[in-house]
Each structure stands twice: as structure tokens, then as C-alpha cells.
Amino acid sequence: MVTPDDSGSPSPPRGPSRSASLVGVLGEVLLTAGVIVLLFLGWQLWWNDAILADSQTSAARAQSEEWGDLYAPGTRLAPSAAPAKEDFGDPLVAAEPAHAEVIGNLYVPRFGTDYVRTIAEGTSTDILNSTRLGLGHYDGTQMPGEVGNFVVAAHRSAYGGALHLVDQLRLGDPLVVETVDGWYTYRFTNLDYVMASAVDVLAPVPQEPGVDAKDRTITLTTCNPLYSTAERIIAYGVLDSWRPRSAGPPAELASILGKG
Amino acid sequence: MYAALWRVLPGPIWLRIAVLVVLAAILVAALFTAVFPWLDGILNPQSVTVGE
Numbered sequence: 001m002v003t004p005d006d007s008g009s010p011s012p013p014r015g016p017s018r019s020a021s022l023v024g025v026l027g028e029v030l031l032t033a034g035v036i037v038l039l040f041l042g043w044q045l046w047w048n049d050a051i052l053a054d055s056q057t058s059a060a061r062a063q064s065e066e067w068g069d070l071y072a073p074g075t076r077l078a079p080s081a082a083p084a085k086e087d088f089g090d091p092l093v094a095a096e097p098a099h100a101e102v103i104g105n106l107y108v109p110r111f112g113t114d115y116v117r118t119i120a121e122g123t124s125t126d127i128l129n130s131t132r133l134g135l136g137h138y139d140g141t142q143m144p145g146e147v148g149n150f151v152v153a154a155h156r157s158a159y160g161g162a163l164h165l166v167d168q169l170r171l172g173d174p175l176v177v178e179t180v181d182g183w184y185t186y187r188f189t190n191l192d193y194v195m196a197s198a199v200d201v202l203a204p205v206p207q208e209p210g211v212d213a214k215d216r217t218i219t220l221t222t223c224n225p226l227y228s229t230a231e232r233i234i235a236y237g238v239l240d241s242w243r244p245r246s247a248g249p250p251a252e253l254a255s256i257l258g259k260g
Numbered sequence: 261m262y263a264a265l266w267r268v269l270p271g272p273i274w275l276r277i278a279v280l281v282v283l284a285a286i287l288v289a290a291l292f293t294a295v296f297p298w299l300d301g302i303l304n305p306q307s308v309t310v311g312e
Contacts, residue, residue, distance in 0.1 A: 024261075028262055036291065040291075043291070043292055044296070048296070048297075154308060155308050163308075194310065196309075196310055198310050199310055221308065223308045234310075
């Protein structure tokens with residue numbers, strides 16, 4: 001590495017020895033690299049995270065309005081006067097769509113009243129790191145409302161961090177999945193901490209492969225601890241109720257959708 | 261490196277500082293909009309799934 005010789009300007013005589021200035025340049029390069037690494041972390045964990053969280057939320061809202069327009073054009077979503085829990089029979093179960101196609105939206109009031117993200121088919125980075133999706137459904141696991149296990153993955157931090165607050169869930173918290181067919185209200189039951197190889201959480205009965213499922217469960221997987229990928233944190237829920245779209249959103253979403 | 265940059269810049273101190281601030285802003289903007297998204301795709305993305 002040779003520093004340019006600025007002989008054209010009336011510069012002061014060359015300072016210390018050439019080797020000392022080489023060390024100085026090396027130090028400056030290293031300092032600059034350190035600053036750029038910090039900038040990258042800031043971009044990934046804060047800047048890009050915030051941008052993706054915002055665009056994923058907007059996209060999910062637009063998706064929800066599009067579905068709503070299929071049934072009641074022009075009207076805004078508002079929970080029907082929250083009737084007592086009605087029985088609409090067995091939930092509708094859609095067929096598993098093609099890769100990257102939208103399955104539904106996830107609402108979790110515990111994550112904030114403005115929380116809504118879209119779930120798409122597949123758990124590859126084109127879905128999890130997307131500006132519009134953010135939650136990915138594991139191929140081959142069950143669909144919303146189906147007997148078995150509806151399993152979804154998302155980032156804990158960065159890329160919109162759709163499951164950033166997963167450790168804040170409390171017993172009975174609603175996890176509502178909206179699809180074109182209706183609303184599936186799951187209730188959070190418990191958390192689990194596992195290694196990344198724990199594929200048994202994807203079983204129809206989580207952690208019990210080979211057992212025939214009787215319940216309709218939801219499973220959320222993301223990384224743990226926060227800002228690390230050493231382990232996985234798993235959140236489970238069980239289907240509590242189902243409403244066809246014509247019946248309107250469940251009362252659990254009153255605080256979210258009622259804001260007009 | 262930076263000493264040479266400082267010597268190359270024209271004008272009084274306030275102008276040199278202003279030019280450096282603008283240069284730094286352009287550099288950060290280029291990193292945020294082009295370099296970091298590209299780098300992010302190359303680095304191993306964070307894994308959040310369970311699997312074999």
C-alpha cells in the first residue's frame with residue numbers, strides 16, 4: 001500500500017517514517033471497517049427492521065380489506081356487536097396453497113393493537129424476509145382450522161420481527177387467523193424452548209410424532225434468545241372458536257378493528 | 261488516509277467540515293440503500309425455523 005505523494009502542494013515535510021504512516025493508514029482502515037460493521041448492525045436490527053415491519057403491516061391490512069370487499073364491498077371491518085360465542089360448526093379448511101401464496105393474516109392483540117401480519121406458504125427467506133409477508137407456514141403441516149397442527153415461522157428480530165414479542169404471550173391470549181373464509185381464534189397455551197433440530201414440534205400433536213391428532217392447534221416458531229439463533233422458542237395455541245367471514249370478526253379483535 | 265483527505269479539501273475549516281459531513285451522508289445513504297441489502301443477501305440469513 002503506497003500513500004499518494006502530494007508533491008504538488010506546499011505540504012509540510014513528510015512526518016514520521018514511512019512505516020509509521022503505513023501503520024497509521026492501516027489503523028484508519030480498521031477503524032472505518034469497525035464503523036461500517038456497526039452501521040450494518042444498525043441497518044439490520046433497527047432501520048430495515050422498522051421499514052419491513054411497517055410495509056408488512058400495511059400489506060396485511062390491504063389484504064384484509066381485499067377479502068372484506070369480496071363479501072361487503074366498501075365497508076370497513078368492524079366486529080359485529082360481539083355476540084356471545086356462536087357455534088358455526090366445524091371450521092372451513094382450505095387446501096394448502098402453492099409456495100409463497102397467501103394463507104391468511106395473523107392478529108395478536110398482545111403484540112399491540114396495530115399488529116397484523118400475513119402468513120404465506122413456505123418458510124424460505126423469500127417469505128420470511130419479504131417486505132409484504134413475514135410469517136411462513138411450514139410445508140405439509142395442517143391449515144388453519146384443520147385437526148392437527150398449523151405451524152408458522154417468523155423472525156424474532158430484524159426483517160420486521162413478526163414474533164419479536166412472542167415471549168410476552170400469556171395463557172389464554174387470542175391468536176386470530178383471518179383467511180378469505182373466516183376467522184379462526186386460537187388461544188395461547190404455553191411456550192417451549194427447543195434446539196433447532198426439534199422437528200417434533202411440527203407433528204400433528206406437537207412433540208408427539210405418530211400420535212393421531214384430535215385438537216386443532218397452532219404453533220409459532222422463532223429464534224431464541226433475542227438477537228441470537230442458538231435455540232428456538234415455540235408458542236402453542238388451541239383453536240377456541242371459528243366464525244365464517246359473513247359473521248364478522250370475533251370480539252377478541254374489537255380493540256384492533258374497531259378503531260375505524 | 262484521512263489526513264491526506266483533509267489536505268486535499270479546499271477552503272476554510274468550516275467548508276471542509278461541511279464537505280466531509282455531506283460526503284459522510286452520501287456514503288451512509290449508499291450503504292443503507294445498496295450495499296447493506298446486497299450484503300444481507302450474501303451473509304447467511306438468520307434462521308428461525310426448526311428442521312433437520
